[in-house]
Amino acid sequence: MLDTLTQSDLFLTILGTSRDVIPIILILLGFQFLVIRRRVTNLKRIIIGFIYVLIGLSLFLLGLEKALFPLGKVMAEQLTDPVFIIGSQATDATRLHWSDYGWVYLFAFAVGFSTTIAEPSLIAVAIKASEVSAGAISVWGLRIAVALGVAIGITLGVYRIVVGAPIHYFIISGYIVVVIQTFFAPKTITALAYDSGGVTTSTVTVPLVAALGLGLAETIPGRSPLIDGFGLIAFASLFPIMTVMGYAQLVQWVTTRRRRQSDNNGQDTQADTPSMEQR
Amino acid sequence: MKKNILAFLRITLGSLRDLAPVVILVLFFQLAVLQQPLPNAGELALGLLLVVLGLTFFIFGLEMGLFPIGESMAYSLAKKGSLLWLILFAFALGFGTTIAEPALIAVSGEAAAVAAAAGFIESSQQAQADYSQGLRLTVAVSVGIGIVIGVVRILKGWPIHLMIAGGYVLVVIMTAIAPQEIIGIAYDSGGVTTSTITVPLVTALGVGLASSIKGRNPLIDGFGLIAFASLTPMIFVMVYGTLI
Numbered sequence: 001m002l003d004t005l006t007q008s009d010l011f012l013t014i015l016g017t018s019r020d021v022i023p024i025i026l027i028l029l030g031f032q033f034l035v036i037r038r039r040v041t042n043l044k045r046i047i048i049g050f051i052y053v054l055i056g057l058s059l060f061l062l063g064l065e066k067a068l069f070p071l072g073k074v075m076a077e078q079l080t081d082p083v084f085i086i087g088s089q090a091t092d093a094t095r096l097h098w099s100d101y102g103w104v105y106l107f108a109f110a111v112g113f114s115t116t117i118a119e120p121s122l123i124a125v126a127i128k129a130s131e132v133s134a135g136a137i138s139v140w141g142l143r144i145a146v147a148l149g150v151a152i153g154i155t156l157g158v159y160r161i162v163v164g165a166p167i168h169y170f171i172i173s174g175y176i177v178v179v180i181q182t183f184f185a186p187k188t189i190t191a192l193a194y195d196s197g198g199v200t201t202s203t204v205t206v207p208l209v210a211a212l213g214l215g216l217a218e219t220i221p222g223r224s225p226l227i228d229g230f231g232l233i234a235f236a237s238l239f240p241i242m243t244v245m246g247y248a249q250l251v252q253w254v255t256t257r258r259r260r261q262s263d264n265n266g267q268d269t270q271a272d273t274p275s276m277e278q279r
Numbered sequence: 280m281k282k283n284i285l286a287f288l289r290i291t292l293g294s295l296r297d298l299a300p301v302v303i304l305v306l307f308f309q310l311a312v313l314q315q316p317l318p319n320a321g322e323l324a325l326g327l328l329l330v331v332l333g334l335t336f337f338i339f340g341l342e343m344g345l346f347p348i349g350e351s352m353a354y355s356l357a358k359k360g361s362l363l364w365l366i367l368f369a370f371a372l373g374f375g376t377t378i379a380e381p382a383l384i385a386v387s388g389e390a391a392a393v394a395a396a397a398g399f400i401e402s403s404q405q406a407q408a409d410y411s412q413g414l415r416l417t418v419a420v421s422v423g424i425g426i427v428i429g430v431v432r433i434l435k436g437w438p439i440h441l442m443i444a445g446g447y448v449l450v451v452i453m454t455a456i457a458p459q460e461i462i463g464i465a466y467d468s469g470g471v472t473t474s475t476i477t478v479p480l481v482t483a484l485g486v487g488l489a490s491s492i493k494g495r496n497p498l499i500d501g502f503g504l505i506a507f508a509s510l511t512p513m514i515f516v517m518v519y520g521t522l523i
Contacts, residue, residue, distance in 0.1 A: 016381070023375040024476060027368075028348060035364050036355040042347065049344020052336045057475060060333025067326020071305060071318070078313050103312055110308075114300030118330075120337050121478035123297070125505075128346070128482050132497045167463055168454045175447040182440045188498050191439050194506030195482075198473050206382055206471060230389075230463030237470035237509060 009066075014058040021054060060120065064204065072111070073211040079107050080215040101162055108158040108212060112151035112236060115204040122146055125199050129192055136251075137192070145247035146196045149240030154209060157235035161216045164223060167231045174238045181245045189248035196244045197237040206233060287339060294334040302327065341479055349483025357491040362434070369430040372484070373423035373508060376477040383418055386471055387411040390464040397460040399523065410523065417519045418512045422472050425511035426481065429504035433488050436495060439503045446510040453517035461520030468516045469509040481505055 032040060040046065078084055084103075116122060126139040160170055182190055209232045217228040309315055317323060356365045377383060391411040395402040400410050432442060454462055473481075481504045489501035 020376075020379055020381070020474065021476060023379050024372070024480065027371045027375050028352065031352065031356070031364075031368050031371075035368075036352065036359065038355060040348070040351060046344045046348050049340040049342070049347070051344075052340025053344055053476065054340075056333045056336025056338070056340055058333065059329045060337060063326040063329030063331075063333060066329070067323045068301065068305070068330070071309070071323065074318075075305070075308055075313065078315075079308070084313070103308075107308060107312075110300075110304045114304045117300050118297045118334070120334060121473070121475045123338060124341055124345075124479035125482050127341070128479075128486060129498070129502070132486055132501060137498075167466060168451075171466060172451055172454070175451070179440075179444050179447065182444070188496075191499060191501070191503035191506070194439065194443055195502045195504070198470065198505040198509030199478050200470075228463070230467050232467075233470040234463070234466030 010058070010062060013062045013065075014054070017054055017058045017061065021050075025050070057120070064207075069207050069211075072208045073215075075107070076208070076212040076215045079104050080212070080219045101158070104158060104162075104216070105155050109151045109155045111208055111212065112154035112205070113147045115208060116147035116150040116200055117143060119200060119204050121199045122196070125192075125195065133188070137189075137248075141247060141251070142192075142196070142244065145243045146200055146240040149196070149243030150200050150205065150236045152243070153235035153237075153239030154212075154232055156239070157232040158212065158216060160231070160235075161213060161223060161228050162220060164220075164228065167234065171234060171238060174242070178238070178241050178245075181242060184249065185245035186248045186252050189245055193241050193244040193248070196240045200236055200240050205236060209233060209236065287335065290338050291331065291335045294331045294338070297334060298327065298331060337475075345476070345479045346483045349480045350487035353484045353487025354491045357488055365430060365434075366427050369426045369484070370423040372477075372481065373426035374419045376474060376480075377422040377472050378415060378419040380472060380474050382471040382474070383415055383468070386464065386468060387414040387418070390414055390461070393460050393464065394520075394523075397458070399458070399460075399520075413523070414516065414519060417515050418468055418472055421511040421515035422508045424515075425507035425509070426504050428511070429485065429507040430488065432503065432507075433485060433495065433500050434492065436500060439506070443506060443510065446507075446514065449514050450510070450517075453514055453521070457517035457521045461517060465513050465516035465520065469513040472512055473505055473508055478505060481508070 032038075122143060123139075126142045129137045129142055130139045156170065160167060185193070213228075213230070213232040217223040306317075309317055352368070356368055388407075388411050391400070391407040391414070394400050394410055395407055400406045428442070431437075432439065453465075457465065482502070485504040486497045486501035489495040489497040489499075492500075495501075
């Protein structure tokens with residue numbers, strides 16, 4: 001087992017990660033020393049932190065590439081294989097109905113949910129949001145809301161590839177829902193919800209989801225992998241916006257209800273402002 | 280020191296919990312649905328161990344390095360009071376982190392193949408390389424512009440939902456104009472641009488800016504930079520696909 005994971009693998013991954021980080025470090029250093037020209041407090045601690053991030057990301061990617069991605073890709077291929085979907089007797093995929101893809105939808109949902117929970121950049125944003133909102137937005141609440149959004153988005157995206165509908169109808173309807181929902185959701189969540197669309201799809205989700213989309217587009221007759229294989233990520237970035245706003249609406253509704261109940265019990269009749277708005 | 284070790288252990292436990300859904304998913308589909316044995320169980324276990332360790336180190340370093348530097352630079356640049364430097368910084372951060380993004384390199388390569396298959400460009404190697412290079416530049420510039428728009432919004436306190444809705448309208452208009460084949464790629468390019476290191480840094484920048492300006496709420500005004508950085512590439516990539 002160790003011969004497959006050689007030192008050179010580790011070295012190459014660290015090199016690759018460093019290449020991504022170097023432009024960022026150059027920009028930070030350039031501005032720090034040429035424009036700001038002031039000492040950074042805790043410089044040593046920050047450098048150690050950067051090294052941890054570098055090591056962490058390298059190990060993370062190495063582990064994913066060695067273990068999870070190959071398996072995930074093979075699974076996506078097997079699940080989208082017509083032989084698996086129809087059973088062993090026939091291989092004529094043209095007669096398949098969209099409802100024959102049950103396991104594929106479940107797989108898409110589960111991949112979307114579980115990879116988003118493990119997504120490092122979402123963890124970062126959730127920590128910051130919880131800090132800034134003084135705990136009103138909980139780290140886990142946000143992460144689960146986003147993960148559900150990605151799961152729903154990818155499932156719907158898979159359905160689109162199966163039936164072959166044009167992508168822009170789905171995305172534009174999604175936009176309309178987002179714009180309408182913005183009017184009803186608490187104002188404090190809007191910016192964070194819009195952000196959560198972009199953060200969901202980076203390291204973990206993209207390779208697995210891309211394999212799923214390409215596998216499907218290759219299997220289903222009449223789909224071109226080049227054209228129909230794309231678009232899953234767009235779904236995965238749109239639906240978290242809705243679920244995060246939905247999450248905020250739910251929190252607001254629960255706190256309002258709870259306050260109303262305690263108001264009925266006591267004489268205290270303060271205005272029904274939910275706790276998220278107060279902060 | 281002891282406190283650090285305790286914190287590290289706590290984060291390790293958290294990472295284990297974060298990865299549990301993935302492990303359950305893999306085991307369930309492999310054993311129950313596809314009914315196949317696990318290939319290379321030992322390698323799988325080793326890979327998972329690396330992932331847990333990696334996630335732990337990442338989160339540990341996040342709070343030590345990435346968040347503080349992002350916020351301190353936002354404070355310093357805001358205190359300096361020079362709008363030009365702040366905008367330059369925002370653009371450099373968006374452009375510099377996107378141009379090297381591996382996911383973008385992969386997507387733009389595939390996009391060139393699509394364009395060649397659809398007959399927009401010659402199918403020669405050179406034409407495809409030029410096309411994907413141009414696409415990468417387009418996306419990187421648009422992410423830079425997106426973050427600049429977001430920073431200016433924080434400074435001016437403009438309402439985000441009107442701006443995003445306006446962006447959506449532009450996306451819809453461009454969808455009607457742009458060639459069909461580019462639409463899927465354009466929509467995807469919004470999602471792939473923001474990498475794991477960019478997101479925490481940009482988030483810290485926004486929150487730092489919003490908390491250093493009087494009258495701005497870090498929750499309402501500090502977020503939203505990534506939203507712009509994922510919206511502008513969609514518009515610009517469709518423009519690119521239409522022009523070429």
